[in-house]
Amino acid sequence: MSAIRAATVLALWGGAFGEQRASADELLQQLAETGFNAGVRADDAVTAERTGLPGPGSAGAGTIDLLALLRESGTPELLLPVPGDLRGLPPKSTSVIAALDAGAAVLLPAAALLVIPTNGFWRVHDATGPEDGRGNSSAAGSVLEAELALDGAIRTATRRLMVLDIARDSASVREQIAAKMRDAAVPLPPGVRRSCSALLAKAISLQALLEVAQQHQTGAVSRHELGAVDDALRPLAAAVRFGRLAAVAHALVSRSHQEASPHHPAVHKNLNAYE
Known part of the structure; x- marks a missing residue:
């Protein structure tokens, strides 16, 4: 069960779903095949209140709850953070450690949220940056x-x-x-x-x-x-x-x-x- 593969699938199929190129059923099937099927959970109480997702200590919501976030959050952006290159991550955030541990995350820019596949869960973190609602731009080139x-x-x-x-x-x-x-x-x-x-x-x-x-x-x-x-x-x-x-x-x-x-x-x- 690879977090990098899971995040790649979420970014690609989440983007296709947001542009109505893939159906909800297709997206859910692809997410299920990543192996991260324990559910969706907000990382903290503030993010839980923002998103309506269950927070720490609560049972995870179904993966279907990601669909509402993806529909309104702009084009998902794949992040592959490594020590020394944290571009795309919100600075001074608990999500930095979680993203480094996983090796991958997906930024939902319009919602200023970060989805990190961790221990079978899709964990949703706040991604608010100091100025524009997100951290620095990612490392993707042409x-x-x-x-x-x-x-x-x-x-x-x-x-x-x-x-x-x-x-x-x-x-x-x-x-x-x-x-x-x-x-x-x-x-x-x-x-x-x-x-x-x-x-x-x-x-x-x-x-x-x-x-x-x-x-x-x-x-x-x-x-x-x-x-x-x-x-x-x-x-x-x-x-x-x-x-x-x-x-x-x-x-x-x-x-x-x-x-x-x-x-x-x-x-x-x-x-x-x-x-």
Whole structure:
């Protein structure tokens, strides 16, 4: 059960629902498949009063209660906070720690709310910033910038690992990567641009590779070699994060630009490379 996958699904399908490209039933089905089915709960009493959601100590409301928030809250924005980069989060808020722990959150900008998938719940936090109702802008850049960053990071990581002569190409590693890709696949709502679909698929594929590599499923044996692997992969991890943010941020275009991709998970093409 991945908070990053859940937040990606909420941002994409919540945006499609708000633009009437996806039905309430479709949105609820996609949210149910994330595994975060314990309910919806406000993080504090003030947010509970603002939203009408149950607060701390109360039983969670049904996931259907997210629909009213999504309908009136503008385009959802995916956030992937990491230490040193908290863009999009309200400063000096308890939501910062929760979002860092989860690794993902979804900002509902018009409502100044932050939804964080945590321990099976969708927890709703206040996201009021000091001036305009939210924190700083997120780290999402353009699709082209993200593509270039990913391609450059792939080349750099590959070159470093080859120089270290510790890369491993085995059937078991490929199977692990393929399994992680299947688990992380994100079904796309109608209206997603092809370029964003391809970028998200690449980010998901590379995230699976990173997760396997970060478990040191390589030929590295010494502490020095393990550290070298981590150093080689760190820029790629940053580029993968940047790629997912850009893909989701630019996924939905106006109805007059129906450059839509088929209704399929964003991982379909790259999966074959690891099987």
